Each structure stands twice: as C-alpha cells, then as structure tokens.
Amino acid sequence: xxxxxxxxxxxxxxTLSTGQLxxxxxxxxxxxxxxxxxxxxxxxxxxxxxxxxISDRRISxxxxxxxxxxxxxxxxxxxxxxxxxxxxxxxxxNSSLVDIPVQRDDVNVFSIxxxxxxxxxxDPMVAVNIILGALVEFAGAVSIESVAExxxxxxxxxxxxxxxxxxKALERGSKLAREYNISKKANITG
Amino acid sequence: xKGNDAIGEGAVRAGCRYFFGYxxxxxxxxxxxxxxxxxEVGGLFLQAESEVASINMVYGASAAGxxxxxxxxxxxxxxxxxxxxxxAGAELPCVVVNMMRGGPGLGNIAPSQADYFQATKGGGHxxxxxxxxxxxxxQELFDMMLKAFDLADKYRNPVMVxxxxxxxxxxEPVIIRDEYEVQIPPKPWAATxxxxxxGKNLINSCYVIPDEMEIHNLELQKKYNEIRPRxxxxxxxxxxxxxxxxxxxxxxxxxxxxxxxxxxDKGIPVGLIRPITLWPFPEKYIGExxxxxxxxxxVEMNMGQMIEDVKLAVNGKAPVYHYGRLGGILPxxxxxxxxxxxxxxGGGAR
Numbered sequence: 001x002x003x004x005x006x007x008x009x010x011x012x013x014x015t016l017s018t019g020q021l022x023x024x025x026x027x028x029x030x031x032x033x034x035x036x037x038x039x040x041x042x043x044x045x046x047x048x049x050x051x052x053x054i055s056d057r058r059i060s061x062x063x064x065x066x067x068x069x070x071x072x073x074x075x076x077x078x079x080x081x082x083x084x085x086x087x088x089x090x091x092x093x094n095s096s097l098v099d100i101p102v103q104r105d106d107v108n109v110f111s112i113x114x115x116x117x118x119x120x121x122x123d124p125m126v127a128v129n130i131i132l133g134a135l136v137e138f139a140g141a142v143s144i145e146s147v148a149e150x151x152x153x154x155x156x157x158x159x160x161x162x163x164x165x166x167x168k169a170l171e172r173g174s175k176l177a178r179e180y181n182i183s184k185k186a187n188i189t190g
Numbered sequence: 191x192k193g194n195d196a197i198g199e200g201a202v203r204a205g206c207r208y209f210f211g212y213x214x215x216x217x218x219x220x221x222x223x224x225x226x227x228x229x230e231v232g233g234l235f236l237q238a239e240s241e242v243a244s245i246n247m248v249y250g251a252s253a254a255g256x257x258x259x260x261x262x263x264x265x266x267x268x269x270x271x272x273x274x275x276x277x278a279g280a281e282l283p284c285v286v287v288n289m290m291r292g293g294p295g296l297g298n299i300a301p302s303q304a305d306y307f308q309a310t311k312g313g314g315h316x317x318x319x320x321x322x323x324x325x326x327x328x329q330e331l332f333d334m335m336l337k338a339f340d341l342a343d344k345y346r347n348p349v350m351v352x353x354x355x356x357x358x359x360x361x362e363p364v365i366i367r368d369e370y371e372v373q374i375p376p377k378p379w380a381a382t383x384x385x386x387x388x389g390k391n392l393i394n395s396c397y398v399i400p401d402e403m404e405i406h407n408l409e410l411q412k413k414y415n416e417i418r419p420r421x422x423x424x425x426x427x428x429x430x431x432x433x434x435x436x437x438x439x440x441x442x443x444x445x446x447x448x449x450x451x452x453x454x455d456k457g458i459p460v461g462l463i464r465p466i467t468l469w470p471f472p473e474k475y476i477g478e479x480x481x482x483x484x485x486x487x488x489v490e491m492n493m494g495q496m497i498e499d500v501k502l503a504v505n506g507k508a509p510v511y512h513y514g515r516l517g518g519i520l521p522x523x524x525x526x527x528x529x530x531x532x533x534x535x536g537g538g539a540r
Contacts, residue, residue, distance in 0.1 A: 033362070034361070037360070063356070063445055
C-alpha cells in the first residue's frame, strides 16, 4: 500500500491541519508516514499545500510529485496540480470554492460542496474535515476513528470543544463518499 | 515529530543546556521549542539581539565548558562566519544548525542546498574546517544531535548540522531510544575560574607573532588530518550492480531514493551514495566505488557545489555530471530520472 496525497489550498482553510491529522492517524495505525508542508510567507491567503505519504514500507521521498489523491480547495490549486495526478487517481474538489471543471478524463473526480455541507452541520469552519472524511473513506489507508482520535493531538487545547463537530464532519464526508459511485473507486491506485 | 522539534529534543537529550539564537524562517520552530524545553531541564535559552551576538555568546559558553548550540538559516549563518572562524581558531566545541534557504542575499524561505561551499570550504577567514553533518530524515535529525555534540567535544571543533527548510518543517515518526547515553568528556582546558583549575586557562585565537601563528595553524591542520580519514560517513542505496551512481545529500538524497526505485523498476541499473558527513567528505568510499564504466551524477539543490568534491574523489576514473534546481525548487524525481536515462544511453554532458 502506497498512498501519496497532496492537499492544496489557501492559508486559513485548514489544509495543513488536515495533512497533520492524516499523518497522526497513520502513525497510530503503525504505518510508515511522512508529512511535508509548503507555504508562502503570508499569514493568511497565501499558498498552503502539504504532502502526506502513507505506506507499508519505508518511504523513500517525502516529496509528492505524482499524487494518487489530490485535494483542491481553490481554482488555482486545481489548475496547477491537476496534471500531476497519476492516471486512475482521484481528485477531490471542494466545489463550493472551485468553479472550473476538471479537464482530465483518466482520473476519478469527487466534487463536494463542502462549505454548504459544513454550514448544514452548524459550523462552516469544518468544511475541510468533510473533505477529509471523504478522503479517508476513498483511500482506506487509515480509519475515521484514528483520524478522530488525532484531533486531540492536532487541535490546540483551547479548541478541544470543537472536536465533536469535527467528528460529525468527518462522518458526513465519509458517508457522502460511500454513497458515491463505487465502480469508479476501483481504479484508485494504492 | 517536526524536524525542527526533533533537533531541539535531540540536543536536550545530548546534554545541551545552552542555546543562544535569533529567529529566522525556516528554523524558527527550533528556537520556539528550546525556549520552552531548556528551562524545563535547568538550561538557559536566550534570544540574542542578532546572529553576531548569538555566535559570540556561544563562544563564551563553550569557553566555559558548556554544551552549547545555536541555529539559523542562510543570511543568519553568513553573519555568524566571523564567530565560527574565532571558534575554530580557539578550538572551541559547539554545534551550529543551518536550515538552508534560498539565496544569495535575502533570497527566500524555500529549501536549498546552496550553502555547501560556505560550510565545507571555510566561510569565515583563515585555514579552518568545520565538521559538517547532513541528515536526511527527522529520525536522523534527532539522532545526529548527540553525534554532533560528541564530535565537537572529541575534537574541540565547531560542528555544523546542515539541513534545508523542508527537513525542518516536515514531520516523520521518531523513535526515541531510552539508552541514549550522554558522556560529556572532562574539559580541563575550559576557563571556569582559578578555583576550578591549576594556573590560567586562556581561550584565544590571537597569535601576534607569525612563528606562533604558524605553529598554531600546523597544530590545527594536524587535527583536521586526523579527522579526515577517521570520520567519513556515507550510506548507499541499491548500489549493487549500478552503472549510474547518484550522489546526493539531505532532501535531495530522499528524492534520489525514489529515482533509484523508479529506474530499477524500468531495468536501469542506478544506485545512490549519500554522504552523511560533508566534511570530511566520504572521498574514500566514493573513490573506491568509481571505476568500471560507471557514470556519476550529483543531484543538488544548487548549481553544482558538492560535484567538486565528488570529482576529486572519483579522480578522473569516471565522468561526473550535475543536476540541480535552484531558488527553493526541489528536483522532481521524474526530471532526474529523465536525466539518468539520457546519461545511461550515452547522452554525455549538455
């Protein structure tokens, strides 16, 4: 099993925390894992991407250039990284924020209006965890339970009150992914 | 664990109790970590007013016999060069971490390996050497701190740990071994006050009389000549049967491991030699690996610096080429593989 995940968006959207949650969950499950962030000098609104590699074997490079799963949180990220995804891979699109189509026809696309879904749960801030729930469901590399447990480690203590709504968001994303056409899922590498 | 945190915890476990530094991206998490951690173990963290002050505080603490370190990146390390020359001249042990970023000048905060020359060939004035270590994983960042402090004390010499912005920021699992045994050697030379030693202990790098300066220099060279053959360390990856030998350190070496895996999958015999000590450079191992019809390719995040040492080590026995990316751009494994394939098919120099 080798899953190379790239999460791309703006600073403030939770892309880096999402990668850290995945990494902590993988560590809990005894997997080999690496996490590498890439961000600009801006405090908010700049580029904020991260690469997470989860594997059964020693990881050669923590740098992901051909992701098996790409998450895009804005138009520029889709434009920039769409071509990098391996054939048969998966692009998860937050379609609340991305209004351009995926051009590739050799990859799976899962579009989700994560912001509206998050608002329906009562907090627009958990949009990224709806996406993470879906990602975890598709990847199968770690369990939703491990991710939920990792919230304690990744969120600062003053935010621990938000763990229940984050868990709800993970579960909602996971459910939406399960309802997605399973036949397309079969091609996902890893 | 984050790379910068691993360095901090590794240093604490290695018995380092003093840190003087000034924040700079991409190593600020390290200062942040030690600001919290050192007081917990009875140590001292001090944010100096500049990098020039930091390195001179390191000089003072080291002269008093402490295990002491500082850290910075590109521009800050440049400011420390005068102090490093003084430390080397006065034979004072310390550890300096350089989380390299894009340069020259203010450059940017993205990862780079362009400070290789500065670290391994001098940087400051005078005939001196730093021992330079180049880890390539978060586990190794952690483990290498003990080695760095031990080498510094063993040879009474500054040791530089060189990594890049990505290594400082990335997270990987770290196994903290309990048997981490710290043995700080006695330092009878340290200036700890007349109550603690017989006669005067003078720490100095000033030799006004040329004859004395020459003798001091020859003593330093004698020490460097002892270190050179004894402390060369490198690691290889799938070198067996390799016809194209990649040479890379730090993050570039991790990318090259992926290149080797991809190339081997395609049936191209590629291997990797990863220098772990950049000075002394593992010239013996690389020299012995050269020969046959091998081709060498150094992969660096600079325009070709380590290639000079590889060429010296290979000594004409094989062609040596370079592939580099600059300004904080990481070499892409696919592009390196393309270059490997081109050279393997007899492409030669560009």
